[in-house]
Amino acid sequence: LAKTTQPISMDSYEGQEVNITCSHNNIATNDYITWYQQFPSQGPRFIIQGYKTKVTNEVASLFIPADRKSSTLSLPRVSLSDTAVYYCLVEGSSYKLIFGSGTRLLVRP
Amino acid sequence: GAVVSQHPSWVICKSGTSVKIECRSLDFQATTMFWYRQFPKQSLMLMATSNEGSKATYEQGVEKDKFLINHASLTLSTLTVTSAHPEDSSFYICSARSGGSLSYNEQFFGPGTRLTVL
Numbered sequence: 001l002a003k004t005t006q007p008i009s010m011d012s013y014e015g016q017e018v019n020i021t022c023s024h025n026n027i028a029t030n031d032y033i034t035w036y037q038q039f040p041s042q043g044p045r046f047i048i049q050g051y052k053t054k055v056t057n058e059v060a061s062l063f064i065p066a067d068r069k070s071s072t073l074s075l076p077r078v079s080l081s082d083t084a085v086y087y088c089l090v091e092g093s094s095y096k097l098i099f100g101s102g103t104r105l106l107v108r109p
Numbered sequence: 110g111a112v113v114s115q116h117p118s119w120v121i122c123k124s125g126t127s128v129k130i131e132c133r134s135l136d137f138q139a140t141t142m143f144w145y146r147q148f149p150k151q152s153l154m155l156m157a158t159s160n161e162g163s164k165a166t167y168e169q170g171v172e173k174d175k176f177l178i179n180h181a182s183l184t185l186s187t188l189t190v191t192s193a194h195p196e197d198s199s200f201y202i203c204s205a206r207s208g209g210s211l212s213y214n215e216q217f218f219g220p221g222t223r224l225t226v227l
Contacts, residue, residue: 034215041221043220096158097153100152102152
């Protein structure tokens with residue numbers, strides 16, 4: 001399973017766009033990249049998943065370069081309620097999710 | 110859709126007792142369920158993979174005799190913490206994966222169970 005590395009923490013202000021980059025140098029051909037959000041004392045919540053290029057849904061965008069060794073989660077116009085821990089994971093055919101340290105995002109007023 | 114529930118949401122028990130935690134997929138059949146443990150300010154740690162009708166696969170360092178997992182149906186997996194001790198106090202989270210029409214590899218997480226062992 002590919003290991004992921006992401007910043008431990010990030011600060012932002014309401015209304016700003018936040019980009020969290022994750023590196024996964026050992027990603028395998030069949031692996032997908034998935035991002036989860038977790039609030040304190042809650043289970044993680046699926047945000048977005050992608051294989052290559054760009055994926056967009058109603059809450060975020062995911063940018064994956066051609067070599068797939070990194071990915072960037074983009075949160076447009078964050079609000080205070082986006083304060084949470086964000087996890088980048090690489091998932092393959094075993095379906096096991098190995099969580100890294102995650103990125104603690106703090107959104108300030 | 111794709112809701113996973115856990116019961117209980119929190120439990121306090123005495124040292125030496127056993128505690129059972131249930132994980133249910135409410136609106137889909139889960140061919141695979143996973144159990145995680147999370148200590149305060151730390152990330153989730155995968156404990157075991159549970160497949161319906163077969164024995165669970167435990168991650169290295171997780172005692173299978175202490176953390177008993179049963180996945181008797183496609184909608185229910187249980188984790189029993191046997192002879193619990195204070196160091197077992199943690200936040201236990203399950204996830205469920207559908208083998209069917211849901212998006213590739215998307216797992217749905219339960220709300221977690223807070224276990225406190227006195």
